[in-house]
Amino acid sequence: MNYSHFGSKFTQPNGITQLMEDLGNAKNSNNPNLVMLGGGNPASVPQVNTAFINELNHLVKNNKIAQIMGLYDGPTGNDEFRAALANQLTQEYAWNLTASNIALGNGSQANFFILFNLFAGKMADGSHKKVLFPLAPEYVGYADQGLTDDMFVAIKPEIEILNTPNGSKRFKYVIDFDAVKAVLANDNSISALCVSRPTNPTGNVITDDEVHQLDLLAKQYNIPLIIDNAYGDPFPGCIYTDANLIWNSNIILCMSLSKLGLPGLRTGIVVANNEIIKAISRVNGAMVLSPNSFGPSLVTRLIKDNKLLPLCKNTILPFYKNKAQVAVSLFDEIFADLPVYLHKVEGAFFMWLWFKDLKITSEQLYQKLKKQDVYIIPGHNFFIGIEDSWEHKHQCVRINYATDEATLKKGLEAIKTLIM
Template sequence: MSRNWVKIKISDYARLSVNPLRKITQEQKVEPNPLKRSITLQLGDPTIFGNFPPPISLINALNNAVHRDKFPYNLSYGKYESRKAVAEYSKHQGLVTADDVILASGCSHAMEMCVLTLTASGENVLIPKPCYNYKTWLDGVKIETRAYNLNPEQSWNIDLKDMESLIDEKTRCIIVNNPGNPCGNVFSKDHIIDLLALAEKHKLPIVADEIYEHFVFPGIEYHSISSLSKTVPILTCSGLSKRFLVPGIRMGWIIIHDRNDSLSEVKQGLRNVSARILGPNSTVQYALPEILQNTQQQFFVNKMMKIACNAELAYGLLNQIPGLKPIKPRGSMYMMIKIELEKFPEFKSCMEFTQQLIREQSVLVFPSYPCFNYPGFMRIVLTVTNDMIEEACARIKEFCETHVVN
């Protein structure tokens, strides 16, 4: 006797692996104002508007690779020549060799590999608050995330006392994002040294998300965490996507900064995990040495000058709007803006505020909750054109003046 089909259940891994940013952009049902063109200040994708093209050296390297690569399976953790090029490119982080490098399918994949190699179900990881969507990788495998606070009044520095209060016998590592998304934080040398002292005290390795390495505004110093660590082992994750303006390339890497041979098993574990996808794209690996070696420093300088100018423009305009308090970024390509919700009593949350902003003004921004696990703010990207920043800020001002209660 046949039975009717019923809904097939999914695993907790699938059910809990939710990326809040993608969920909002892909499932958002809020309709923009049809009388105004949409201005999206949401996704951190510098390719959208064509004003931040990738370097010609990268295009040439990819063209060369397509014609010369034989498209084989490579070592799952990366071609030797490519890993050697990453080690040379990353010498500002400290002395490393090709043997210390694991290639991955983007920086997000690199971060996921690190955390899942270090941590098991039932254990916990420290993550920043606000933060990028690290929980997406961890909730589905029942790894607890404990969020330590970043302080907006101190350029989003880490509240180290808060961080230390979260540590227990099941804490396995600390995730640190510097330069940061969504805050635009760039930690000073002294602040990183204080962080390292805490990690040393509790013997916790650091997983450093440095995809925005060197992505700092003029006059701001950047220090990789590993370059300042004498005893704390660091797994540094980075890649091509942001600095080289090619997020769709999906080429990232892990650099293993061992201390006192404490990461020897971790290195083997990461190589084991890399075999799950049999390594990243062969052609991009083939092109990687040429990309890293031939891209001129002036490309990076020009890019950061443009983004820094956009940051100054947006900060100046938003700072004049009633009910908003922008936090001036020091790097990356984002700005967080505090919404003084007590001045907008018709909105109960930053989500309601940003949804109505879309309906009335067709300006799309991310609410800080649930996107970054931090209520009361919204985030904008700074890689749009100058005229779009000016128009977006003018519309945000009109919206706020309409709804603010002084």
């Protein structure tokens, strides 16, 4: 088939498609021995599921389902939800938002496609702009979002080996601000900064000071700072360290309903200044007419009745924090005598393992595990814009620990067997 440049670019194999194909195969598999540790799917939290089912029943009882399924929202998304969320964020953080500061999309992936291509790629004056990731590794789903090639630049992290009371092997990625400043000073093609917080894949939560420094740099160079907050506060609130949510008119804050437990309803949220929201609305109108309204409709009453944030704080956060503690304990038990390091778990629901002396690449490890029906994600896919020759990017893997303890233990033991 003779595809266009667009067709050739977006039909080639890539990391995010590999991940989703693995998830699809696992979902449709009848194999009772399959160990799925690779996707980003949230866990099924019974109390949360009950809350959503109650809201669904309320919508049915009050004859709102026909309206949800049978009528379009505007291209910016459901007005009632946007107004409720703006009010909630204003109350919680004193941001003075209105619905005009919020746009919805069919999942965060769709929103990032719009944002990245709004700010980077081929520009009207013929120049070529790029998005800078100040801390690699970053979310694998960013890698293939650009309509043009060479749209992303990334900075290698500083790797801090952490001292722990019990001698457990931990490390943490830290932003190399000297390198970030050098790129911004010497490369006038940078048109946006982007960072996830908590970071997918590592569970890293960059500090308030790091966010503040990025914000100042973005303002200095008159470019936006995009913060992917899909796992963060106020919902689902999967942060296990001290961190404050920050927004201003130069920050584009991206949120999601997926990690609340609604990944199938595909609802991404953008909080930004009015100009950016209008731009997203026009692109939505051209691409999809109107974003999906089911997810927003299901959550609106929970927001209005001030039930969503307590649900996150009292149910979702403790649930995943306990999962994190179990995962860390299993890691320390299984890899105690091996040169394997765990990134400090500060948020989200991922383990990021670094095999310092791995004799095969993480991709080869992934393929060997896959033959045993154990699914992880090889780490090199997350080092977007980092040269392939850097050994470290081929020594790491991402594991989702939102599963049950027995499944996680079985997967970690399978990894141990292959690397010994």
